[in-house]
Amino acid sequence: MKQKCLKTKKKELKLTTLGFTLIELLAVIIILSVIISIIVISVNSILNDSKSSLSDTQKRNLEKIAETYYLEEGMSENVSCVNVSDLISKGYVDSSEVKDPNTREDIGGSVKIIYDSNQYTYKYQKEVCE
DSSP states (O other), X not given: OHHXXXXXXXXXXXXXTSSOOXXXXXXXXXXXXXXXXXXXXXXXXXXXXXXXXXHHHHHHHHHHXXXXXXXXXXXXXXXXXXXXXXXXXXXXXOGGGSBOTTTOSBOOOEEEEEEETTEEEEEEESSOOO
């Protein structure tokens, strides 16, 4: 009888230690959900920052390209603006390089040329010049 009692206790022990309880599983799922949500928020923030940085870089590149255009075309001092469409049509920049990183649409706009104290400054603007 003692042997039978020991066998049943061993079986009971095995049954109780076989798996995880529902509470343990829920705790793991909740912890994983929190970790995943933190990762998703971080990645989304990094993507938005990189898109903003890319947009700023594109504008600076357009300003440099407009400077090259102005110098190579021998423009007069009366010119105060260069449209991005002119830079594309004359081959100074490829149209695929002037896409908004957020919407993937053409940036458009223009680069304003400012002459002040024997120095030229190039500033991108969203408006197209006439």
